[in-house]
Amino acid sequence: MEDREWRDKIINNSKILISNRNNLSLNEVEDMNSIFELYLEDGISIIKKWRKLNDFEEFLSGQHDSALREYIYNRYLASGREIFQSYSSGGVSSSMKASPDDILKSTCSQRI
Numbered sequence: 001m002e003d004r005e006w007r008d009k010i011i012n013n014s015k016i017l018i019s020n021r022n023n024l025s026l027n028e029v030e031d032m033n034s035i036f037e038l039y040l041e042d043g044i045s046i047i048k049k050w051r052k053l054n055d056f057e058e059f060l061s062g063q064h065d066s067a068l069r070e071y072i073y074n075r076y077l078a079s080g081r082e083i084f085q086s087y088s089s090g091g092v093s094s095s096m097k098a099s100p101d102d103i104l105k106s107t108c109s110q111r112i
Contacts, residue, residue: 006060011036013065014072021073036072043071046104052111067107074100 014036015029047053047064058064078100086095
């Protein structure tokens, strides 16, 4: 599988996940394609730094696919709230136990 094909697969699967979990139409999610591309790039960068990777083989082998799909979903949910320890809107408050970045890092071991 080539790099572009792999990226498209991750993003398309993320769109399905987000539309299903948030009761959105695929057309609504399709409009957010460019932001999902950015989230994917961030996720790849986090794993590359965390694992100290110099190549792309682990990604193309599918080793991090599910973690990256969840990362895109978590980033979508946390959008605009990343800087808050707790969040309150309309009388409903919430706090994040872990950031999307921390959740992504917990899916794989760090190389030393």
